[in-house]
Amino acid sequence: MFRLILSLAYKNAFLRRSRALLLIVMIAVSMSMMLALEGLYDGMTASMVEKTKRSDSGEVSIYAKEFRQERTIQENIKDAKKIQEELLLRKDVKSVSLRLQADGLCATAKKSSFATLIGIELEDEQGFGDFSEFLETGSLTLRGHKTVVGKELAKDLKLKIGSKVIFSTQDMSGEITAVALRVSAIVQTNNIALDKGTMYVNRELLRKLLQMPKNSATQIAIRSDNTRLAQELSAQYPDLDVKSFLALYPMMEQMQEITVIFNSITFFIVMLVVFIGIMGVTYVSVLERVREFGVMRSLGMPYSAIKSQILFEALFVAMVGYILGAFFGFSALYYLENYGLDLKEFADGLESFGYASVLYADMKYDYFITSFAAIFIASVLSVLLPLRRLRKMSVIEATKLQI
């Protein structure tokens, strides 16, 4: 019996080819577009979050209590090296980077700009966030008085590889101090604050320039998968300011939330309209065949079997649409994930928002599962109204009905 129902449903589902085709195309086109958009938006946000973590905060950052408010080097972590060693002993910590930073004035012979000089160890940064991947031009070295400059700052000051820049700031005793640096590389981290106003130098060079004590740092950045690490470290180091990534960048959390909300609303509206489409087709298809169902029932076929047949008809068409949509959606996502969407023409605008000029999508298998569930539910719900209409009719009424 079940095989008979399936066979009848399959034949009837595609009996009216044009309407079945329209429905399939609608589901396939809307689903593939929705998947591509969802993946692209998620990819944009995920890339921004990932690059911010890699270039700056990690999952957790530690500062001296007042550093983030005062932005002065007097507010530094005195025994940073010891803390780094302690952190590296933890199994849940992947890497730790110590940084020194000082705000000041960066000047060439013709132009000046505000800048932050960050003292780093290139080797640590490479382990921390694959720093070399940020390289735009030049060679990544901080030997001697070499400096690596953020792309927007370099653009602003017209800096090229080999350009000389003077950085002036205040040292620990409050005296004005300056250092001449030569640009060895230009980097683009897609972290707006860093790209617009940061120069990197060797940490030891900056420490000496600022006359800061050995083993001190203004920031300890940590990479870890432990989501409770910030709370644990806050308890371990109560005299320090321990902040999670989202506490440091609340905007990123909002952006992620906005993306989720936007994608959910899009998904809901698209599925609602798809549901209306499937329901329309099923409704008409059932009404056209009321007499046929009346004859089937008078021949002894139970109502439940007719109900199953109608449900399978809707599911067959919807699933063909889903398979095509999933195929085209997967293809679009695969392309966007590997080759990206090239928007170099709008590079300046995108970079000002912290995005790369080539946008890559993020492919999550959840997209396909939720789409499947939504289309399945939409198909099941779409048959309820036609079935209700059919159920209200007696076998004789149905058999005599003229449409």
Place this chain on the structure above:
Amino acid sequence: MFALALRNILFYKSRSLTTFFLTFFAALFFILYVALMDGSHNSMLQNSLKVYTGAIEVYKKGYREEGGNEYLLDDVGKIEEKLQSIPNIQAFTSRYETYGLLSFKERSSAAMIAGVDPQKEEQLSQLKEALFLGEYLKESDANCLYMGAELAKRLKVSISDEVSFIGSASDNSFAADIFKVCGLFQTGDYGFDGNWGFVAKNYFDTLMYSHDKASYVSIRLQNLEDVETTQEQILSALHNTKLEVLSWKELMHTMVEAMEVDSIFGYISITLFFVVIFFVIMIFTFLNLSARVREFGTLASIGLSRRNISKLLFYEMFILSSTALLLATPIAAATAYYFSLYPIVIEGMSETYKQYGIISDELPLSFDVFTIAWNVAVIYGLNFLSLLYPLRYINSFTPLEALRHV
């Protein structure tokens, strides 16, 4: 024919209601979505223009690219004289800007110090309105410094404190002075409030040896729409190949580009909705027409041409679309108009997005009749487009085939 179309609409209720509601909600959503997108972009641009950037600025070629004292404007008086004759110019002022180091007690900070004409700035920028503490600059003020509240916070200075300034004068000599903090401003633009300070230009010119010199001349227009025409008028009035006249579109190129990208993504997102709605309208039209094949066969056999049948269906779609749009457009337009006057306020938005130059918690909608008109035209176009395939299907039958159709 029109009456017949109307009767058909009333007879085939489910198709009519679906088309009506989908068109209604699509139009409402589209108009409000575009109004919100344009409104937020306009607000960002206007806020930036209002704070300090001019609608047009005149530079010596090379100043923006190379910088340095050799690219300062000379004979500013003559340039200003020529600008007076251009009709669309509402106000203009020359500014001298230089980076320097400000120090107070044990704290120092790099800052952008600008010599400005306090009175003229009142007409051109929001400097005076942004007064937060103390008082705004006066022309007679000598060493008064009007500085950003964030910069003051960083240096830990307050009104009447004296800060030392070190910089380089226009002749590349060393320039140093003591400024007295007279006022603090807060525009909401984090970068501006944290890095800028202003001094009366008369006084600053003496310190920097910059009499009749300026970094650029900033211009405010009566009508911002005519920016390109005015730009050309200024160029021809100045008649100097060493000068360049840049409009806000070039001055804020990055922001303009960022908004273009944002709009592109906005339109891509909305296209998704339209594609789905378009298909559903098409499916319902197709279902309706395929159920009426015999009716069309009868109409054809009593003498109605294919053209007449197409006209009938066109009328049906026209009535349905127009009714939905006539209802949706005023509602959407009124909502857009209301929120253009009384913007949506999202508390804390400017604080969260200050890095992006967002300086207000207000999110206004844009009310533009032309934009609403093309939004409506798009929906109309899509509805008529959705008629094509069903129409082609109907026209594929001969009258005899249509009469026998089951």
